Amino acid sequence: MSINMAKSQPMLEVVGLGKTFGGLAANADVSFSVARGSISGLIGPNGAGKSTLFKTILGVHRPDTGRIMLDGQDITQASQQSRCRSGLCCTFQISESFTEMDVRESAMVAAYCRTSRRSEARSIADAILTDLGLAARAGRRNSELNAFERKKAELATALATRPKLLLLDELFAGCSLGEISELIDILGRLNQRDGITLIIVEHVLHVIMSMSDQVIVLESGRIIETGTPEQVSTSPAVLKAYLGEDYNVDEHQQFRRPG
Template sequence: MSGYALETSGVGVRFGGVRALSDVRIGVRPGEVCGLIGPNGAGKTTLFDVVSGIRRPEEGRVLLDGRDVTRRSPVWRARHGLRRTFQRQQLFGQLTVEDNLLVAQEWRRGTTRERRARAVSLLRECGLEDIAGAYAGALPVGRARMVELARALADPPRVLLLDEPASGMTARERGQLAAVVRHMADEEDCAVLLVEHNVTFVMELCARVVVLDLGEVLAAGTPDEVRADPRVRDAYLGTRTSGERHGRAAGEVIAHDGDVHLTDVPDDQ
């Protein structure tokens, strides 16, 4: 056994003649918060699709607690402890915040009282008590993302995938998000894999960071190791010619105070 709650082994994906992922090998241990960063088009969301079962890889395997789940459905993976949020909001807009959390528990065994108690606990933990009765479709982006996180936690996950959870959040909301993620890792022993374009947020929250570029793992290590890696700075700062880089939007990358930061950009391929 590797000791990883989540592991990808040699994952490869093609879109026609374009290789979106190539020999991607990552692992996240129980209780670890791992960041996944990279320029736009690096393959981050594609990797999330593979891990969650939405897309089957042409090569490689996905393992949960050492068990090969590559051919398992998204529903099977969810019922065995894998949860995911999406870059584009997926809430039931015509339901209240509390009802969104209740619906997320419909498949669970237990009484209505038990499910409601869990929803109330999540509202408190995620700082959502004041909007429990508000319609989810009317929420500002930052609050809606916290509701998505709470819904992903409706049944305590073994592995949690977060796709740009801080996008659109205020500084206060990002602090709340970070506190919930740390609680899940430290107290619930959850393995968290986090994709986020706010690199400062990633570096402050994550114990380890993996960098994807052009569908391959470019670097992996502690935040300090990744910051210092010249290959990472090259990929982010764009010192290669435009023909060597695909999918980078103008103005996507800026440097500030010696660190590398990304602005919010559209979805990966």
């Protein structure tokens, strides 16, 4: 394949993805594509199917229908480990997974996805911790960190796998305005400087609207709109189906259903 073809190929292509739990269609006929080096926002009310879609892309769930192409390769049947080696990662919940380890060790475990050498895993981990402003906390356990440091430690662990596509599920939840702006800077750097393609699930609207090249809107498991932030924020389908007839946006710029 020529370099030009590889460049124009989407980083991620999801075609007709469906996932049901019992009788409930958590995702139905979901199709979209994500350009290499772009930032996509995925929004929709609670229960719309955002996390299910992420988990299916990551290989936690098997889809009932459809296929997933990562960088031109069909990964629909691939294991989670193989997806990770192919450059697909999400923020790890290290608060649950690596409670006995310190921040550096957690990142090193993730770095072993790229190297079998301890010294190299350590230098990958340390470079990322420095970049995220966590170097001074490298020897601390997760339980000794504050909530924001824990989020950055989760991000550091994900980055240590050297992802080319990173999925972030509500990373900004519970952050102060100052922390949100620090995270926006960090993610902008990862995207612009390191070329990491990002898909962000987020309720804080100004984050999605300011960062995203495209916004995908899910409602009851189906995509109801895909477009630029401007297109989505003025889409009649989004205003009607997602926000309801008498929608409002609260003081935190979060969509609220009426009532």
